[in-house]
Amino acid sequence: MSVAELEARAVELEAPSGLWRDAWRRLRGNPGAIVGFVLVGLFVLVALLAPVLAPYDPREQLGLSNAFDGPSTSHLLGLDGLARDELSRILYGARFSLLVGIVSVAVGLSIGLLLGAVAGYLGGFVDSLIMRAMDVMLSIPGFLMAIGIVALLGPGLFEIMVAVGVTQIPIFARLLRGSVLAQRENDFVLAARSVGVPRRTILAAHILPNAISPVIVQGTLALATAIIDVAGLGFLGLGPQDPSTPEWGTMLADVNRYFQTGPHLAIAPGVAIVLSVLGFNLIGDGLREALDPKLRGR
Amino acid sequence: MLRFVVRRLLLLVPILIGLSILVFLWIRALPGGPAQALLGERSTPEAVAQIEHQYGLDKPIPVQYWRFVKKSAQFDFGDSTTTRRPVIEELGQRFPATVELAAAAMLFSVLLGIPLGFIAAKRYGTAIDHASLVASLLGVSVPIFFLAILLKYFFAVELGLLPTVGRLSVLIDVEHPTNFYVLDAILSANIEALWDTLKHLVLPAIALGSIPLAIIARITRAAVLDIQNEDYVRTARAKGLAPGIVDRRHVLRNAMLPVTTIIGLQVGLLLSGAVLTEKVFAWPGMGSWLVDAIQDRNFPVLQGGILFLALVFVLVNLLVDLSYAVLNPRIRLS
Numbered sequence: 001m002s003v004a005e006l007e008a009r010a011v012e013l014e015a016p017s018g019l020w021r022d023a024w025r026r027l028r029g030n031p032g033a034i035v036g037f038v039l040v041g042l043f044v045l046v047a048l049l050a051p052v053l054a055p056y057d058p059r060e061q062l063g064l065s066n067a068f069d070g071p072s073t074s075h076l077l078g079l080d081g082l083a084r085d086e087l088s089r090i091l092y093g094a095r096f097s098l099l100v101g102i103v104s105v106a107v108g109l110s111i112g113l114l115l116g117a118v119a120g121y122l123g124g125f126v127d128s129l130i131m132r133a134m135d136v137m138l139s140i141p142g143f144l145m146a147i148g149i150v151a152l153l154g155p156g157l158f159e160i161m162v163a164v165g166v167t168q169i170p171i172f173a174r175l176l177r178g179s180v181l182a183q184r185e186n187d188f189v190l191a192a193r194s195v196g197v198p199r200r201t202i203l204a205a206h207i208l209p210n211a212i213s214p215v216i217v218q219g220t221l222a223l224a225t226a227i228i229d230v231a232g233l234g235f236l237g238l239g240p241q242d243p244s245t246p247e248w249g250t251m252l253a254d255v256n257r258y259f260q261t262g263p264h265l266a267i268a269p270g271v272a273i274v275l276s277v278l279g280f281n282l283i284g285d286g287l288r289e290a291l292d293p294k295l296r297g298r
Numbered sequence: 299m300l301r302f303v304v305r306r307l308l309l310l311v312p313i314l315i316g317l318s319i320l321v322f323l324w325i326r327a328l329p330g331g332p333a334q335a336l337l338g339e340r341s342t343p344e345a346v347a348q349i350e351h352q353y354g355l356d357k358p359i360p361v362q363y364w365r366f367v368k369k370s371a372q373f374d375f376g377d378s379t380t381t382r383r384p385v386i387e388e389l390g391q392r393f394p395a396t397v398e399l400a401a402a403a404m405l406f407s408v409l410l411g412i413p414l415g416f417i418a419a420k421r422y423g424t425a426i427d428h429a430s431l432v433a434s435l436l437g438v439s440v441p442i443f444f445l446a447i448l449l450k451y452f453f454a455v456e457l458g459l460l461p462t463v464g465r466l467s468v469l470i471d472v473e474h475p476t477n478f479y480v481l482d483a484i485l486s487a488n489i490e491a492l493w494d495t496l497k498h499l500v501l502p503a504i505a506l507g508s509i510p511l512a513i514i515a516r517i518t519r520a521a522v523l524d525i526q527n528e529d530y531v532r533t534a535r536a537k538g539l540a541p542g543i544v545d546r547r548h549v550l551r552n553a554m555l556p557v558t559t560i561i562g563l564q565v566g567l568l569l570s571g572a573v574l575t576e577k578v579f580a581w582p583g584m585g586s587w588l589v590d591a592i593q594d595r596n597f598p599v600l601q602g603g604i605l606f607l608a609l610v611f612v613l614v615n616l617l618v619d620l621s622y623a624v625l626n627p628r629i630r631l632s
Contacts, residue, residue: 032431032435132312132313132316133316135312135313135316136313136316136317136320139313139317139608139611139612140317140320140604140607140608140611141566141567141607141608141611143573143574144573144585144588144604144607147573147588147589147592148324148592148604151328151592152324152327152328152329154329224438224439228439228441231441231443232441232442232443232573232574235441235443235574235577236573236574236577236589249441252441252443252444252447255447263451266444266447266448266451270440270441270444270447270448273441273444274436274439274440274441274444277439277440277441278435278436278439281435281438281439282435285435
């Protein structure tokens with residue numbers, strides 16, 4: 001075999017594997033990400049199957065004289081201050097946390113992406129206008145802004161989801177704008193433009209798919225932040241106004257008042273929040289490593 | 299350098315204008331006004347009108363805005379509608395409390411985070427390294443108020459080692475010329491007050507410092523790992539420099555660049571984001587002040603407080619950018 005043939009074979013062996021397949025392969029090899037997927041999978045399962053899994057109705061009071069009972073065989077996590085089964089409340093709480101995470105990130109992501117893509121692609125005056133507005137939003141610390149928005153909308157589950165979502169808009173807008181700017185100068189964009197592809201199609205078909213990977217990483221991490229922030233707002237009493245709603249942050253807020261009577265009631269919702277947040281953080285970290293172009297092919 | 303500073307300061311102007319409009323409109327859009335909040339169920343149209351006149355709320359919106367801007371520029375934010383004291387005076391008590399807490403939290407996270415990250419990088423791939431990674435991930439995944447509740451319960455309620463709430467025991471009588479209680483105790487040479495203030499600071503500072511601690515440890519580890527493989531580090535080792543000196547002069551000094559940036563960004567967040575910690579430990583800082591103000595529709599406090607915090611936040615971020623340039627001569631500011 002000639003040298004040229006040998007080199008040709010070597011090149012063949014390194015067949016193009018594609019960003020996503022490559023990323024998936026490395027994600028599977030990352031033990032942290034696997035743990036993350038397991039945690040998030042469990043979390044989603046519990047949320048979906050809560051009515052099947054929960055032994056009691058999360059809102060039903062099982063005799064006030066039993067309030068604050070510790071864990072027992074009939075109530076694995078004990079009863080809360082109003083004699084409701086703590087385990088059932090935790091299981092149902094997963095539904096709210098999952099919903100909250102998804103809705104608020106969807107709000108932040110969709111608006112943020114739209115603004116970022118438009119600013120990055122159009123440039124000029126539109127870009128300056130949008131990005132200065134984002135600067136103003138970023139100059140107010142996120143959690144404080146969320147509190148402010150809830151004050152405006154009134155307390156409630158839907159309201160805190162919107163509030164947390166809005167605080168994430170500038171983060172996504174900045175991220176995508178930077179990414180689009182970097183992609184805009186690429187040769188394949190120039191090529192598409194020179195054969196007369198419309199601007200909208202270039203943005204949608206050529207730029208966005210290539211600029212999206214940092215957004216996916218940020219989106220996963222944002223789910224974690226959203227769950228923590230919503231729990232925090234619930235803790236401040238800005239969450240669902242119906243006190244029987246089993247929202248984890250609100251459950252912790254009650255505990256702060258009667259910790260000495262029922263300390264076990266603080267552990268359960270707290271641990272539930274930590275595990276779900278940890279799951280999303282692990283996946284986000286794994287994705288970041290898997291999608292990092294500097295690490296590709298290793 | 300000077301041109302960069304001037305340019306960045308000029309960029310602050312549109313941000314501040316946008317911010318003042320946003321805060322002003324936000325407050326006007328809040329349901330219910332200070333008059334209703336003050337009067338509660340006893341409110342009559344006449345009483346509401348009188349209070350609105352007293353605070354200038356019956357003037358046209360543009361006139362109100364102009365008055366607000368003119369006065370804010372002179373740091374005159376009006377009087378609180380609940381305590382009737384000037385907002386700037388309350389700010390003078392609340393802000394030092396928050397700064398003190400943020401400083402203690404930062405001290406805790408920097409003093410622990412940098413060595414932890416450094417050791418993890420030095421023992422790369424070992425159990426210590428893995429443990430530090432897991433710990434730092436847990437650190438950012440634990441809600442701050444959950445950690446605060448746990449700390450309060452175990453160390454204050456169960457073990458009784460530390461106080462549960464506040465900044466100082468009511469039994470201790472000491473002057474507060476600066477409202478930085480640690481500083482006040484030192485100035486008045488009151489050992490008992492100093493000890494008591496420090497004890498009050500421990501738990502809130504640990505709770506608030508947990509997230510920056512995790513982030514600082516992580517960034518330090520990553521930076522040290524990066525720099526250890528640089529050519530100049532290998533050269534330094536090859537010429538026989540003692541490992542300790544290489545670590546200190548070449549590795550750590552350069553690894554501090556990204557760490558400084560992160561520390562600065564975290565300081566900005568700590569100054570504003572202590573709402574939850576302040577709530578659990580009944581710390582009389584900015585966070586609890588503003589949350590109460592929202593509940594009471596206390597317009598002057600909200601306007602002044604939020605504007606002031608945002609200004610501090612933006613200035614801290616500017617300082618971070620500048621310090622980055624000073625620390626890293628390779629960055630040309632233009």
